Amino acid sequence: xxxxxxxxxDDGANVxxxxxxxxxxxxxxxxxxxxxxxxxxxGPHLPTTRNIPAFKLMRNAAAYWRGSEKNxxxxxxxxxxxxxxxxxxxxxxxxxxxxxxxxxxxxSELDLFxxxxxxxxxxxxxxxxxxxxxxxxxxxx
Numbered sequence: 001x002x003x004x005x006x007x008x009x010d011d012g013a014n015v016x017x018x019x020x021x022x023x024x025x026x027x028x029x030x031x032x033x034x035x036x037x038x039x040x041x042x043g044p045h046l047p048t049t050r051n052i053p054a055f056k057l058m059r060n061a062a063a064y065w066r067g068s069e070k071n072x073x074x075x076x077x078x079x080x081x082x083x084x085x086x087x088x089x090x091x092x093x094x095x096x097x098x099x100x101x102x103x104x105x106x107x108s109e110l111d112l113f114x115x116x117x118x119x120x121x122x123x124x125x126x127x128x129x130x131x132x133x134x135x136x137x138x139x140x141x
Contacts, residue, residue, distance in 0.1 A: 054088035055081040 025039040046052065057079045065071035082088040099105070107113045112130030115121065126134055 052081045053083060054085040055079055056088060056092065 022040060022042060023045065025041070025045070027036050027039060028034065029036050049055075057077060059078050061076045061078070063074050063076050065074055080088070080091060082091060104115075107124070107130065110129065111127050112133065113124040113126045115124055119125065124130075
């Protein structure tokens, strides 16, 4: 939990974390040495990112502090780290292959089902071709 110029980090210390030890990390500007922000989080941690031989930043997203739009917006950064570049490459290939087989993508591309906003997220409406596949699968179960 690290928010520059906000009391949210202090607030985080009062929230039950679910066991374990909390650590406060001071993050300094590499050029000036000035304190940029503090990070309150659970470990384990590395003393420096130089110890990560292979990593990739995957995406970022905005989120409100503690899930309320009345609170400040945070920036989430998602990534993956591996002991070697070969393992990172293998993982990225696995993710790409899994994305090709994603049922949400295939269902739309093959006109098997849709998920109308009017009905609600997560409730699939089968199209005729999808209904045939569903009935066939149910017959074998």
